[in-house]
Amino acid sequence: MILGDAIRAEIDELATRYPERRGALLPALHLVEREHGHISPDATRELADLFGLRPNEVLAVVSFYEMFGTEPRGRHRAGVCTNLPCSLRGARTLLAQLELHLGVRAGETTDDGRLTLGREECLGACAAAPMMRVDEVDHEHLDFEKASAILDGLE
Amino acid sequence: MTLSIPNTTGYLTEHCGDDAFATLKGYTARGGYSAARKALRSKPAELLELVERSGLQSRGGMGLPTGAKWRCMPSERDGPSYLVCNAGESEPGSFKDRLLLERAPHKLIEGILIAAKATGAEKTFLYIRGEYFRAARAMERAIEEARSAGYLGKGRLRRRFAHDIVITRGAGAYICSEETALLESLEGKRGEPRNRLPLPGGLHAFGRPTTVNDVETLCHLPHIVEHGVDWFRSFGTEQSPGTTLFGVSGHVVQPGLYELPLGTPLDEIVFEYARGIPHGRRVKGVIPGGLSMAILPAGQLNVPMANESLRERKAMLGAGGLIVMDETTCMVRVACIISGFFRHESCGRCTQCREGAGWLHKLVQRLERGTGTRKDIAILEDVARKMEGQAICGFADSAAWSIQGLLRHFRDDFDAHVRQRQCPFAGSFEL
Numbered sequence: 001m002i003l004g005d006a007i008r009a010e011i012d013e014l015a016t017r018y019p020e021r022r023g024a025l026l027p028a029l030h031l032v033e034r035e036h037g038h039i040s041p042d043a044t045r046e047l048a049d050l051f052g053l054r055p056n057e058v059l060a061v062v063s064f065y066e067m068f069g070t071e072p073r074g075r076h077r078a079g080v081c082t083n084l085p086c087s088l089r090g091a092r093t094l095l096a097q098l099e100l101h102l103g104v105r106a107g108e109t110t111d112d113g114r115l116t117l118g119r120e121e122c123l124g125a126c127a128a129a130p131m132m133r134v135d136e137v138d139h140e141h142l143d144f145e146k147a148s149a150i151l152d153g154l155e
Numbered sequence: 156m157t158l159s160i161p162n163t164t165g166y167l168t169e170h171c172g173d174d175a176f177a178t179l180k181g182y183t184a185r186g187g188y189s190a191a192r193k194a195l196r197s198k199p200a201e202l203l204e205l206v207e208r209s210g211l212q213s214r215g216g217m218g219l220p221t222g223a224k225w226r227c228m229p230s231e232r233d234g235p236s237y238l239v240c241n242a243g244e245s246e247p248g249s250f251k252d253r254l255l256l257e258r259a260p261h262k263l264i265e266g267i268l269i270a271a272k273a274t275g276a277e278k279t280f281l282y283i284r285g286e287y288f289r290a291a292r293a294m295e296r297a298i299e300e301a302r303s304a305g306y307l308g309k310g311r312l313r314r315r316f317a318h319d320i321v322i323t324r325g326a327g328a329y330i331c332s333e334e335t336a337l338l339e340s341l342e343g344k345r346g347e348p349r350n351r352l353p354l355p356g357g358l359h360a361f362g363r364p365t366t367v368n369d370v371e372t373l374c375h376l377p378h379i380v381e382h383g384v385d386w387f388r389s390f391g392t393e394q395s396p397g398t399t400l401f402g403v404s405g406h407v408v409q410p411g412l413y414e415l416p417l418g419t420p421l422d423e424i425v426f427e428y429a430r431g432i433p434h435g436r437r438v439k440g441v442i443p444g445g446l447s448m449a450i451l452p453a454g455q456l457n458v459p460m461a462n463e464s465l466r467e468r469k470a471m472l473g474a475g476g477l478i479v480m481d482e483t484t485c486m487v488r489v490a491c492i493i494s495g496f497f498r499h500e501s502c503g504r505c506t507q508c509r510e511g512a513g514w515l516h517k518l519v520q521r522l523e524r525g526t527g528t529r530k531d532i533a534i535l536e537d538v539a540r541k542m543e544g545q546a547i548c549g550f551a552d553s554a555a556w557s558i559q560g561l562l563r564h565f566r567d568d569f570d571a572h573v574r575q576r577q578c579p580f581a582g583s584f585e586l
Binding site for chain 2: 136
């Protein structure tokens with residue numbers, strides 16, 4: 001079993017908040033994603049059991065949402081917003097500079113497994129463009145110096 | 156945090172700059188929850204009538220009358236019914252609900268209590284987009300405080316009305332801010348929009364009657380209950396009363412959030428409040444309501460920011476996000492970003508949308524690179540036309556209208572790319 005007792009208990013508690021157990025599926029996927037860094041085939045099968053679903057039904061949900069992944073990613077995730085308000089203020093130039101600096105393209109993970117660089121659609125910080133999200137924190141009013149220093153400082 | 160404080164405030168965002176306002180103590184010290192107490196003493200029909208007379212329009216995009224949305228709840232019910240708060244804010248250029256969630260969480264809870272009382276909902280599901288970590292934490296804290304003070308769950312208000320709020324976090328899908336897709340997602344499914352009647356009635360979460368309201372709309376309610384219809388109608392226009400939070404981004408000196416009455420002229424917001432275009436440049440165009448609304452060219456910016464006046468110019472208020480572009484901007488690059496967004500975010504359920512959005516993006520990319528032909532522009536127009544009114548939800552319409560708007564007002568930019576076989580706007584932002 002890949003899902004531990006603690007996470008199973010937490011999922012059972014979450015399920016009591018919804019009129020139907022399946023309502024807790026997205027919250028459960030967030031828990032698994034946070035603990036394991038992705039939703040593996042084993043986790044998918046075990047979640048299916050917990051929710052009375054078939055594994056492919058769980059996979060269909062996982063694959064729909066950008067924040068859930070079926071493959072392991074870096075220890076940290078950074079996403080530069082490249083939607084229009086940020087792009088007007090240089091976000092795509094910033095992303096290209098960060099790609100060069102890290103030696104990876106958007107969507108790829110550094111060789112040491114430290115960081116996955118990505119691009120994001122609008123993250124709702126348009127007045128502070130350009131911006132990026134690193135794990136759970138937004139960094140605003142960026143330029144290359146600021147952004148690369150933030151990424152270089154990650155463990 | 157730069158987005159914590161709006162640049163101009165009104166009744167909605169007053170005190171939002173004060174950290175204590177996000178706490179129960181700070182909120183009640185400013186008179187918070189007195190409207191909820193008043194509402195819970197009222198009859199649902201009285202609240203419904205009050206909000207109907209106030210003319211409060213939904214602030215999430217469609218601008219529908221809130222009272223009419225509430226009236227869609229069946230009067231006879233044989234079980235539980237729900238309120239869903241749409242905090243799925245994902246419209247590019249729009250960032251107002253984030254401020255309310257983070258800085259005025261108790262105001263939202265108070266608004267939820269009022270709406271729940273009016274619609275007879277026993278529970279609220281607050282669906283917050285997954286990327287809003289800070290907003291979700293702020294709401295969790297506030298809900299916990301409101302529970303221990305007895306405003307939610309068992310306690311102070313329970314004798315009259317017991318209500319609780321459950322937070323569900325989205326997981327990164329733009330379409331889940333469309334209300335039927337949101338309901339699917341809430342139920343633990345893929346967030347694909349549902350088939351629906353032309354009217355926004357008859358919504359169901361978990362098979363039970365449900366009302367969906369957005370964050371800002373709910374935040375107006377305590378003020379309407381507290382101060383009444385005449386006071387509320389003293390802001391804004393006859394058809395669009397109240398203030399709203401305009402987000403201004405792109406090429407302006409002072410981007411930010413501005414709480415202003417509906418009907419404030421677009422050029423006043425851009426040139427006076429946001430202090431105009433930097434580097435002494437001129438404006439080229441403004442998208443008035445967020446990325447999926449049609450653009451307005453420099454000559455049409457004297458329009459009042461209210462749905463009745465924007466519709467005359469084939470634009471919409473949407474979620475009130477103004478994206479400003481200066482004269483250096485290549486509108487074909489803008490089209491690339493917009494169509495790329497729609498291609499990425501199409502849920503894929505309807506063929507016209509899934510295939511159409513891909514076609515739009517491929518065609519504008521070809522034009523931007525200078526390898527497009529006049530025929531490509533004609534195909535672009537044709538594909539956009541064939542996407543209109545053909546899909547289950549409004550997403551395909553938005554994709555089509557935003558490209559049509561660019562073609563309507565900036566056709567020269569597209570033609571120049573074909574003629575010169577390259578992008579003629581060397582100084583434009585980079586793709």
